[in-house]
Amino acid sequence: MITHDIQRFSSHLAAIYSNLAKPVLDVILYNYQLSQNVGAEGLLVLTILVQTTAALLRRVTPPFGAYAATSAQLAGALRHTHSRLAEFAEEIAFMGGEETEKMLVERDYATVVLHERKVLRRRWWFGCAEEGLVKWTWGAFGLVLCAIPVFFKLPGMENVDLGGRTEGFVTNRRLLLSSSDAFGRVMYSYKDLSELAGYTARVSLLLDTMEDIKKGKFEKALVSSASIEENAKILQGRGEVMFSENIEFENVPIVTPNGDILVRSLSFSIKHGQHLLIVGPNGCGKSSLFRILGGLWPVYGGIVRKPPPSEFLLIPQRPYLSVGTLRDQVIYPHNKEDMIARGITDEDLLRILAVVQMDNVVDREGGWDVAREWRDALSGGDKQKIAWARLFYHNPKYAILDEATSLVPPDMEGRMMDHATKLGITLLTVSHRPSLWKYHHMILHYDGQGGYVFTKLDAEKRLAIQQEKQALETKLLDVPKWKARLAELKAVESGDA
Numbered sequence: 241m242i243t244h245d246i247q248r249f250s251s252h253l254a255a256i257y258s259n260l261a262k263p264v265l266d267v268i269l270y271n272y273q274l275s276q277n278v279g280a281e282g283l284l285v286l287t288i289l290v291q292t293t294a295a296l297l298r299r300v301t302p303p304f305g306a307y308a309a310t311s312a313q314l315a316g317a318l319r320h321t322h323s324r325l326a327e328f329a330e331e332i333a334f335m336g337g338e339e340t341e342k343m344l345v346e347r348d349y350a351t352v353v354l355h356e357r358k359v360l361r362r363r364w365w366f367g368c369a370e371e372g373l374v375k376w377t378w379g380a381f382g383l384v385l386c387a388i389p390v391f392f393k394l395p396g397m398e399n400v401d402l403g404g405r406t407e408g409f410v411t412n413r414r415l416l417l418s419s420s421d422a423f424g425r426v427m428y429s430y431k432d433l434s435e436l437a438g439y440t441a442r443v444s445l446l447l448d449t450m451e452d453i454k455k456g457k458f459e460k461a462l463v464s465s466a467s468i469e470e471n472a473k474i475l476q477g478r479g480e481v482m483f484s485e486n487i488e489f490e491n492v493p494i495v496t497p498n499g500d501i502l503v504r505s506l507s508f509s510i511k512h513g514q515h516l517l518i519v520g521p522n523g524c525g526k527s528s529l530f531r532i533l534g535g536l537w538p539v540y541g542g543i544v545r546k547p548p549p550s551e552f553l554l555i556p557q558r559p560y561l562s563v564g565t566l567r568d569q570v571i572y573p574h575n576k577e578d579m580i581a582r583g584i585t586d587e588d589l590l591r592i593l594a595v596v597q598m599d600n601v602v603d604r605e606g607g608w609d610v611a612r613e614w615r616d617a618l619s620g621g622d623k624q625k626i627a628w629a630r631l632f633y634h635n636p637k638y639a640i641l642d643e644a645t646s647l648v649p650p651d652m653e654g655r656m657m658d659h660a661t662k663l664g665i666t667l668l669t670v671s672h673r674p675s676l677w678k679y680h681h682m683i684l685h686y687d688g689q690g691g692y693v694f695t696k697l698d699a700e701k702r703l704a705i706q707q708e709k710q711a712l713e714t715k716l717l718d719v720p721k722w723k724a725r726l727a728e729l730k731a732v733e734s735g736d737a
């Protein structure tokens with residue numbers, strides 16, 4: 241929207257010259273010229289000349305239609321890159337992919353700019369030729385031809401007074417037409433001016449907001465819960481963030497950007513090597529905890545001790561796949577040079593892909609250097625496996641797994657979890673799958689009402705409890721049937737009596 245507004249503002253501003261200044265000048269010049277009365281003899285010669293030169297001009301006209309199609313295609317690709325950036329902004333920010341994304345956007349932008357420059361250069365030369373021909377050459381010819389009877393006595397032109405009058409009539413008529421056309425354009429430009437005022441207001445609001453952000457003054461439209469006195473107090477506060485090997489939250493509120501308080505005060509700590517499982521109902525703030533860990537959301541109170549964001553890697557349910565080659569997907573946000581600098585080869589990458597049973601994808605897709613829209617080329621499960629391969633490539637201290645195995649089969653899930661723990665990656669997992677419990681030492685259980693329980697996770701005990709609970713729930717489903725049957729039996733019994 242912002243880019244669209246700026247584009248419309250710029251094009252309207254640029255059109256001001258042709259819509260306003262030029263017609264005004266034309267009106268003045270034509271009106272002046274009208275008073276001069278120049279001749280228009282040799283109209284036929286002029287027509288032939290106009291037709292011939294117009295045909296010539298058409299032959300040398302660059303293919304502007306094809307240029308426009310290419311422009312639209314390139315601009316569409318740039319918009320697409322922007323929209324995927326907006327869609328996956330959180331994942332990209334988490335993985336520190338800003339530089340890679342900037343490079344991709346700049347590459348698409350540079351392609352658009354180069355093409356537009358080429359078109360504009362050709363348009364400029366063509367415009368000069370066209371204007372020169374139409375306005376000045378044809379105009380000059382007209383004047384020269386009109387001047388002939390003034391200097392030479394042409395056969396059949398005895399009545400100089402009549403010729404002079406005809407000349408005056410034709411010229412006056414053309415000048416009058418041009419003058420009225422220019423005046424009309426001045427009138428139309430009023431509409432453009434008011435539209436420009438609207439776009440100027442939008443762009444100026446944007447500039448003011450950016451200036452406010454630079455100064456750290458940022459007011460956000462908060463939801464109703466933010467106006468409650470206690471919530472407002474939390475929102476005004478600021479917590480501390482300290483770097484540490486382990487992760488520790490001390491009385492930290494979890495607050496959404498809208499000002500909704502999901503958890504009033506969260507305290508827990510895990511050491512590097514202690515795997516944490518996070519569970520709770522939808523929308524209770526499980527992923528929001530990761531946003532605070534990744535530095536995407538501010539800390540409104542308490543103390544957060546955590547490693548720097550570079551030591552985390554996030555695998556969301558829908559992993560982000562960038563624009564680029566197959567290799568780029570595995571090493572994102574690194575590029576090939578970074579990979580070589582780390583001493584990793586394509587063979588190493590193949591071994592990593594073999595862990596997630598995706599090594600066949602290299603041959604299937606035509607090699608490491610094949611670039612595709614991987615979002616469409618890979619299935620949901622394959623995307624998750626690629627994201628896990630990315631985790632094994634980067635081998636960070638902490639992995640944030642947000643429903644990261646929801647689309648892969650259980651045996652693959654086990655393989656991936658085993659490999660991650662073998663590499664010494666500490667897992668922070670959000671998942672509803674009981675099969676993942678056994679990989680974790682601690683559990684953070686949100687109740688969905690702003691409360692939580694943080695405790696050791698005894699997977700076996702928890703599994704046994706869950707199985708007993710499920711068995712009881714199944715039995716309870718049969719209770720109405722048993723009750724109905726009992727009532728039937730009682731009725732039969734009383735009938736017999």
Ligand SMILES: Nc1ncnc2c1ncn2[C@@H]1O[C@H](COP(=O)(O)OP(=O)(O)OP(=O)(O)O)[C@@H](O)[C@H]1O
Binds near residue numbers: 496498
């Ligand atoms: N960028 C945001 N701006 C405003 N509110 C947000 C934003 N991101 C999340 N929220 C809100 O914060 C709340 C918690 O979101 P979160 O993603 O942490 O839920 P969750 O516990 O992970 O749920 P789920 O299990 O469905 O993924 C939700 O009500 C959501 O609407």
